[in-house]
Amino acid sequence: MSNKSSMKTEKIGLLEKISYGGGDLASNIILVLASTYVSFFYTDALGLNPAIIGSIIMFSRFADGFTDVLMGYLIDKTKSKHGKCRPWILWLSIPIATAMVLIFMVPNIGGAGKYVYVAITYNLVVTFLYTMINIPYGTMTSLLSRDQHERMSINVVRMTMAQIGSLIINSLTLPFVNAAGGSGNQKSWIIVSVVYSIVAAFSFIACFVNTKERVTVAQEKQEKLSFGKSLSVCVQNKYWLMLVAVFLFFIFASTFNGAVGTYYAKYIIGDENVMGYLMSIMTLPAIVFIPVLAPLTKKIGKRNAAWIGSFVSLAGQALMLLNPASFSWLIVCNVIKGIGNATLNGTIFAMVADTIEYGHWKSGIRVEGMLYSSMTFGAKFASGIGNSIALSVLGKAGYDGLAAVQTESALEAIRAFYLYVPMAFMVAICVIYALYKLDGMYPRIIKELTEKGE
Template sequence: MQQPWQTAWPERISYGLSDAADNLVFQMMTTYLLFFYTDVYGLSASAAAILFIVARLADVVESLIIGLMIDRTHSRFGKSRPFFLWYALPYVIFAVLTFVTPNFGSTGKLIWAYVTYLGLGFFYTAVNLPITSILPTMSQNEQELTLLGVIRQFFGSSVQIIVAVFTLPLVAFFGRGNQQHGFLYTIILFGIISLALILNTFFQVRERFSQPEADHQPLKDVWQMLKKNQPWLIISVVILLYWLTTAIKNQTTIYYFKYLQHSESLVPIVNGFTFAALIGVVLIVSTAKRIGKKQTMLTGIAIATVGQLILAFGAMNQQLPLIFTGTFINSIGNGLIIGLVSIMIADTIRYGMTMGIQAEGILASTDDFGVNVGLGLGGLVTAGLFHLSGYVANHQQNVATQQMITLNYAWLPLILYLIMFVVLLFYNEKQLMTAVNTHMQAKV
């Protein structure tokens, strides 16, 4: 029997705005931080590459730590919800500090980058992971969980587009020719808005459904559940591949237009075409209801692959119409993919409950794990290949570097989309939903 709906629109909107809050800073990290470090702050590409991989290795551990902290939290506010209150301010402070450019020597600059970026990574996980872990506790209605996930991604994607389009114009406006000041004042603006939205989420959302008998289980039992939770393992790999793809492409976009098109001003324009992700997001509710979540995500990957192929041919021949068209189509597919991530993780959490284990923190940590590792590997691949090809910041690039930029922007993402598609084929949605529905009926 279909469960009744439990959330009202103020709570749904507030839940969705939590992802908008995080993405104000997150999108700055994924799209512009490598450029900031190499062309504004003054780090070498090799130093930035090492920093990214160290930070992401740390984030792997941090995701597990935060997940365990959520699963072990006893609070009158719940398990996930208090993290929005406790960590919102430190998150914003470290976001601002990451874009501060102290007048240190090369060693001092590198130490500052490590301390601030590692700190930002930890606090990002602390405010982002609860968005996923709290979802299956807000409702037991599958259709409502899908709606909440779509609302979250709609706001998250909207802010990603806003940041991608308006960051460089804001940097130019605030900096008046000084990009150090421009990036700093821009992140301060984003940080203030982010803080308000995260705190709003804390005050508005509620955790309603828990299984005390399945809660706070020994780690050895949780580990056994994880090994048996095949859908969770598959979706974890898909998330990792998606963020690896996104990191490589997003971080390379500004380099492509600066050094191959010789026009940074085109970056906000091409990023404006990513608004098409919202088309994919709003299609999720009806499409997933008709053909299922797995088939909907596979459709999204296929659309994204076609768009990336068009973009690749445009990039190879420096044809802006093809690049814009490919970006538009690719973004529709990306909307379908990323909009389903938190929803499908929520399903794996509910699947874990059928095995007698409620470990939403650990299971939700796969989202931040995939984000962090994907971004780290993406930053390592991008910065490392640039270093090997002889990249020199703010100079005309040699032929090898130009080819490497095109490879990262066009062809590597295409290959990763194909791998992503194959991996998702092994996701057994029918088995998962049968177990969940049987478990729910047994409890009624």
């Protein structure tokens, strides 16, 4: 094996960690706006059919899977003075911000024309541009440092910034839209998208400027890897497969909550504006709790922390059933969920970075780009399918965004996706974490890789 690695052991400074985390803040601004609020904009501002919108989103997510994996392969082949991942963040920062605004600038060109425009612009952002910037961004975690605790520290800052991005979107979007003219006014959404896109672009650029890739692996063998061989290396990594399943199930649970959350607030609680408060109150505990994860995981391990967090999140979801139409009770439940979700979000990507080392140790081949991109494919697939399923079921249940009163079947569908379905996925996550054993093996893996000069 001719793979050799070089890595400076310099400690990563706070500015670099915050700048790297700013990339996730930007990613979350784009992702949450595109996954949580765009469908509401399409149905309630433009009056488009939710079933058709759901089909467009489903197609996008299938296509997204191919672009994710292809992007990971391209990262593993990228060679530049800026590294493997950072150049992509620079190149895509302005295009994705511009395209995000275009999503909301749907022209008045008739029903069929609107659907065509939606399909083109939604896919441009989600299937192509978001993939081309977010896959390199996520892969960078394994290239900033090889130290397990330093990676956890990086990930803590990253997840804190991500939660801040979610907090901004979920707490300000609908009030901002309503202040600009109302959720039924297209111009209001355009104004909001412009502001958010500017913030995202500057955050991405700061991420590029203030970060540095330190982990490098000689490419003699890597360059000869075929696409199929790279995928084969991924599927032989059992701990990575476990984390793919965890992330997929977590995204399914979160997507169903988010996809119908605004509808739930509007029709079950009786006020669409409380959606922002419900999501924000779930984010605030995360911002407070995530910073303590680094010392916590150092003491009990990342897997144990994540396992406990999954049970906490499940408890918060289950408690909603006691008083599902009470805004105040849902606030309490979402605080509990927020703590559990913070643990899951705060550990998952640091754990993925560990599986990259495990795969390198097991196979002698390092394919961080493919490992990360294939994982995010599962997450995006879950997000897209979840949104599509929820919107399709709402459409078949008789939901009409322009109607003052919804059918009982539509209301039951909203309740099911917000309350019951996410619980099943959280149970599955608890089971998977019970089988995850990599934490105890990691020091030996790194020791052996270092001794072999890999």
